[in-house]
Amino acid sequence: MTARRRLRSLRTRLLVFIGVTLAVVCAAMALTTVFVQRTYLLGNLDDRVDNAAQRSLGGARLHPEQESSLAFLMESGHPAGMLAARLDDEGGLLTAEVVGQDARPTALTDSQRTALDGIATDGSTHTVTVSGLGTYRITAVDRDGVRVLVGLPMGDVQQMINGLVAVEVVVAAAGLAVAGCVCAVVIRRQLRPLGRVAATAVEVSRAPLDRGEVTALIRVPAGDTDPGSEAGQVGAALNRMIDHVESSLSERQRTEERMRRFLSDASHELRTPLASIAGYAELMNRGTDRIEPVLAWRRVSAESARMTGLVEDLLLLARLDEGRPLQSDEVDMAALVAEAVWDARAAGGDHDWQLELCLDAPALVVGDESRLHQVIANLLANARLHTPAGTSVVATVETRGATCVVRIRDDGPGIPPALLPTVFERFTRADVSRTRAGGLEGGSGLGLAIVAAITAAHGGHIEVRSEPRRTEFTLELPLADSASGTLCDANSPRGAST
Template structure:
């Protein structure tokens, strides 16, 4: 027998091409599950009631048979003869061969007993009514003193008819009841699952850009614990999405502002350099004195651009978790050097360094921390009058080393305090006498805050009764780290 291999692929293709049935909804699954449970429950209840009724009717019939048997066998033993049957039962006396000697009661029962005489004689001595094989009756058999057998029987047709009637009534009631329960389950499940449909609809509208996350907050009208938990989780997710979107928009706006501010800051020195280059090409700088002035200005603007670019690169590295040189740093020496360097740049301010304890160690990058303090002091020198007093205070508070740069200058306006750490932000107020607002690049405080954050610390502005106070907080170098660093220094 040969097999045509060319026929198999079309069959597989046809099988793959069959449309898949649509997935059933959760309400349909719940309705099907409830239908199965309800059908099993109703069927179980029907079977239980039918079996219980049959058992009760059988017990009643057996009691009647046993009572009739007791009365008749006592009468026969007393010689009073066979008592007539008037309750729909039958009593038959059989001889040893199974022939009917005499009987009373329904003729149909008597005929059934005579046909089953052999089986009935085998039941003698059981002392209880039993079913007769292949006959719709129950009988109790006992042996008389003369060797005959007394059989008392009663038909079970009425009992079976009652059970069949009960089953019919239950079927007539159960099927419509299951239908009503199924319809009610579908309606209830769809109504209960409305919040889930709302979640899907809201998520789709947000994904399509037709709604904002704040527009899709769900409220469960009839709260169930599970649905309320799902709704709360969905609302929290929408809140997180909205907050993330706001942060992204703020970051994007901040990036645009940073690029715009950087472009503006770079445009001024580039314009100056371009202007002097054009003058040189036109021959306007042939005079050596004018050429020296031009070159000095070009060098100043070049250094300004280089410092601006360096600060921007430092901010980028610190924001991305750039590596810092980690080693023990003595803040006492650091503060003293920063104040001394500031004094060499400016002699009109009164600068002091106040240290509560002689040893203040932290782990960090000494150059960056020195740059941080230098930026804070440069901010004081640039934005306060020349007769201003400023202090650098160093102390320990718990497990933190705290450096405060305090001055008694004009302070920072309240409206600008939340933005002073933003790149290129400048306070738009009149410059105090003796200050130069154009000297800075607008990145000093931003770089200082980024350096503090990179060291696990914080830098914040605190208003004072007079002037300004910048508070730098850094984690203290632990004793174990001190011993490890001292040991490594000894080995080195």
């Protein structure tokens, strides 16, 4: 069932529910009104019947010796249609007449008299149907041996009640019709935003989210996201869900692209040394004199070492991605950076290496010393490989609050702005724009990715800023708990050259 059909079904159910509710309310009000009005009219009629009985009883007591006389009916003031009778000691009818309109009273027939038999003379009111005359409210009274039965017709009361019922039905029907039309208009108008929300959800469900590039998904219009209404709340929630889905799809696409690029670069990096190893092995198997066995073995060993290093780097990144725990020891970052600078000086003597220490507290962090050394060594190697001879590389260690800050700065040509956003991604190379030292082959493009992964595993943060003549990597790590105090390295003062 489509969303529109569901909305139509919902609208129909609402209209039916409201219609039934209104019908029940109208019926209850009409019945209550009729009941109250009928009770009032019957009470009024009973009062009149009682007054007529008392008057008739008074007229009958004037001539107690005339037990069957209805002479009092000849008096003026009796309403037309009034029925009167005299009763014997056992309650039987002695005589019974009905008052006519502008005419003498008329005696009741035997069948009419039969309807009046058995009425007790206790003054209570009864409803009796007399053939040919209609329905009457009748009472019988007894005073001092004089017994009189009097009744008044209920035709006027019944006619008024029937008219009231007809009016109630007409008014209720008209009210239901008007209320139904108003409710239909209101419900349609209130559900219209929900229909647009449903249409948006249908359009999003039809989008090919499982394949292809992520395209901008449609949103619920801003006018249908008013938090003051239920439909607006649904629209706003749907927009938030679409935003989340779109961002998740974009992230998935970026992840897939990075994975494809990673597999492509890894395959290329592994294929190059494998091709070299296979080529030299083939030459050695042929026993050709064009290449010396010692040189071939050296090249095979070098390419094997290169491939082993690449595989080790990939394994390290995989372990870090899995969140495997590292060793946790207290590491002195000042001593670690100093050792790394000395190692870099030995590997690249044609650069100007400097170490600066200015510590407000001991530069002690908790982590894996070998991995942290790898971070600093990779940063220094990156500066050495991608800057020309004579470049100054400065390593600075500082403590700032609860953070240890390590900066590696060089005055080389800088990193191209287009490369900065991806400099810490895997297999990212700056060979195109940064001059290599001595024509050395570049690395695999995993060095800075390993730096970022190890830093994140230690709860730290790394960033880079670069412009011509100044490139600076800033590494921040949380300090271990230690005594406060300001320390300066006497052997390596700030700005000292190593």
